Amino acid sequence: MSASYRAVNWNRFKRRYDLAFLSLLVIYAATFVAVALLAHPESTAETVMIRTLGTAALLFLHITLSIGPLSRLSPRFLPLLYNRRHLGVLTFCIALLHAALSLFQFHAGGDVNPFVSLLVSNTRYDSLSQFPFEILGIGALLILALMAVTSHDFWLANLSPRAWKSIHMLVYPAYVLVVMHVALGALQDSRTPALAIALSAGATWLAVIHILAGAKAAILDRRRSDETGDHLIAVGEVSEFSPGCARLAHTPDGGIAVFRYGGNGEWLAAMSNVCAHQGGPLAEGRIVDGCVTCPWHGYQYRPESGGSPPPYDEVLPTYQVTLRGNQVLVDPAARPLDAPATPVRLDVGRER
């Protein structure tokens, strides 16, 4: 959380996260180069570097794209999600280096400007086998650049979370462009199956975890909360609420998170399930230091008001909770931001 914008809000975990992925890059690159020198000693250094960076960018793009669905499948992967933007920026930097080295290697030192050469050296757009694969890589790189530039919370706040999310969903078209860039480029010249196996295994892996995550979300969506005759939504019995945790009331606009909180779990309050930051699912969060805490990036809201603790100023809509016997009900009509719902006090001594 931040009340003002800084280049990077570093903390201990972010440093370790970045160090871990930089280490992975170093390990990958060192292994690739070492094996190339041993297995193909006639290789030229620039070709080895271009291939090291290209395949590393592909690997890191796969990791970046895996984090979302893995986090949906198991919350144990949520630490990977916390700093995913840094991983995305690192992926872009690797891809940019690959592109810069390739531009220099294949197009510099000739009779036309390298950037012009890049665009005019192959114009066989009429042929699949001869298609200029470079243009596909350029398209992917431009998307990754747009994502890297707008990755900061400044842009998230100023573009609105919905627009920001739309921009960052472009990572999927970028992935398709990258796969085609490889398939219509390096793969066509390859006389061994290694690259084809890696590319298809990566695509299969991503498809499987996205389908599994989608199936899990669909199953959860089918568990519709019970609507009562008076338009209230039944969320469960009091005994089903763990102190410090929430249950989700399904609504068309992302759901309502009904939290049980307090020193003895004696309060119930409800707020929007959609975090103001990146739309994280608050019902999967927890009460930390008396505040509802988003599982994605730790944004916090006071359950009794929906507002972030000072100096932060995010406010989420609240919803009125009522009890009918042991049954917890919530009114799906959001309360005005300046007139939040009243939390319900439980008689914890009488709870079954």
Add this chain to the structure above:
Amino acid sequence: MSSSPERLRPFFVGYLPIPKTLRGFAAFLSLALGLVGMLIAVGLSHGQNAPRTGVFEFGRESSLEGTIAVTPAPMLWTRSESGVATPVLLVGQWKFGADDVVSAFDGASVEIRGTRIMDGDMQLFEVAGSTDAVRPSPSPAPSAPTPEWTGGEHSVLRGEIIDPKCFFGVMKPGYGKVHKGCATRCISGGIPPMLWVRHATSHESFYLLVGPDDTPARDLSLPFIAEPVEIQGRVQTVEGAPFSIMRISDNAIRRIR
């Protein structure tokens, strides 16, 4: 909705200490990623195409003596001790031909400084960038006449148009679709185009493509570089040369797939 409350799972917040129960998983994940990364690197690196064995003696300047022929492409005819003449194709710095540097020395016996490019019997020489890279030979012997390309049998050959500078050692690979942009720049910049023909028995042969004006057929070749092509023309040879020349005219090249 009558299930009992779920057991509290560890909850991660990025700016708080990571829960103990998640630390083990994070450590396992880091190791697994490192291991998978190494395995992928080994597979992809080992699975690269074996590069050609040509050598570009980058950073090591040499000198050659011989007789310059500007047509059909800049080359230096060198003679072995037994008197056999061998052509060394001359190319310029970066992605340029050597025409401008050697054109004033056509038929002259010279000493040239530059960098050798070798692949088997094939020899090329990248002429150094300095103004005195080509100078009259210090040897008192008169320049020997350059051999004539003879023959002229009409042939139809299938292969790939390459730029010989990259192909024979400067770049690996110096052929194929990935290298197409570079080959286009090289040939556009004056390096003579060559046809690379692969025979069924892993044998290969090379044909310098020469246009109707007895110069390298650059403009005729440019639209077809790095693609499978069929070329019709007249093939001429010289004994001892590791390549032939193929004289072609307009519409001699066609794509075959």
